[in-house]
């Protein structure tokens with residue numbers, strides 16, 4: 001091939017690569033980034049469990065083990081202090097852990113002017129509890145009640161957290177396990193982030209709905225996993 005043609009080929013390959021790179025979203029665990037869904041190029045659903053660890057967590061771990069599925073557990077620091085062994089069990093089973101604050105403050109109702117300071121303290125206290133119990137330093141944050149404003153992003157960035165919320169969840173609402181399972185199934189789509197709860201008084205309906213959801217959606221070609229499946233960790237970010 002003459003030199004000139006080689007150059008043309010090289011230039012066109014490079015511009016094709018740049019064009020693709022420009023259109024791809026950046027899935028990086030950078031502090032301050034916010035995600036409400038995962039990549040939609042595969043039939044993959046992210047599984048997340050909030051408000052734990054709790055008494056029901058081991059039952060949920062059993063189901064996940066049976067299906068060989070890993071998930072992300074957004075833990076409440078006060079619950080971790082209450083059930084440190086269950087928190088450790090979650091990590092030992094290979095699941096990912098994120099920060100869900102220490103006391104689950106509702107910032108929609110928190111009217112004091114020190115909200116930023118309060119959030120910073122909540123995150124630090126929860127991270128310390130998670131670290132003590134599991135040895136993991138969390139880098140993912142899910143805000144209690146899904147509260148998100150620009151100041152939350154600033155605090156998250158300063159504290160080193162990537163914020164990940166959800167695309168669908170309903171397991172805290174009054175409905176039968178059957179209706180609940182169907183609601184999740186209907187909202188399945190590539191890139192979905194499902195929110196469930198392992199913390200709380202009883203999660204009987206969640207425990208009953210999960211196998212139905214997994215069976216149905218696995219038959220439909222979906223796979224499940226934690227956030228780390230698609231969100232590159234900071235150490236691998238150039």
Ligand SMILES: [Zn+2]
Nearest residue numbers: 050051144145
């Ligand atoms: Zn919560």
